[in-house]
Amino acid sequence: MSDTKEITQALLEFRDERDWAQFHNPKDLALALNIEAGELLESFLWKSAEQANEGEIREELADVFAYAFLLADSYGLDVKQIVLEKIKKNALKYPVEKAKGSAKKYTEL
Numbered sequence: 001m002s003d004t005k006e007i008t009q010a011l012l013e014f015r016d017e018r019d020w021a022q023f024h025n026p027k028d029l030a031l032a033l034n035i036e037a038g039e040l041l042e043s044f045l046w047k048s049a050e051q052a053n054e055g056e057i058r059e060e061l062a063d064v065f066a067y068a069f070l071l072a073d074s075y076g077l078d079v080k081q082i083v084l085e086k087i088k089k090n091a092l093k094y095p096v097e098k099a100k101g102s103a104k105k106y107t108e109l
Contacts, residue, residue: 004079008069015070026074033067040064 001009015021040060043052072079093106102109 002080004069007065008073008079011066011070012073024070024074026071029067029071029074033064033071036060036063036067 015024040057040063043056043060069079072082094109098109099106
């Protein structure tokens with residue numbers, strides 16, 4: 001079993017043991033993902049990256065990943081596949097010869 005499938009399976013088991021599937025519709029998973037991403041940002045608020053608490057970052061990032069994996073599962077999406085597809089798409093938008101060392105958006109390259 002791949003790592004992503006193992007993580008998804010563990011999340012589904014945790015959810016199902018608590019009868020939470022009823023709350024995990026795609027809309028609410030997307031909202032939860034956004035809320036957790038906001039909580040991740042709180043770890044950096046008014047601090048330099050070096051001052052951020054790594055323990056808080058780990059906790060909030062785990063929540064972001066968890067909701068993202070559950071959302072992908074609710075649509076039957078393969079996490080590995082969609083991320084690799086997005087990398088290929090971005091490689092076309094950001095060719096190395098134009099984008100290397102630049103923070104510009106692809107429309108500005």
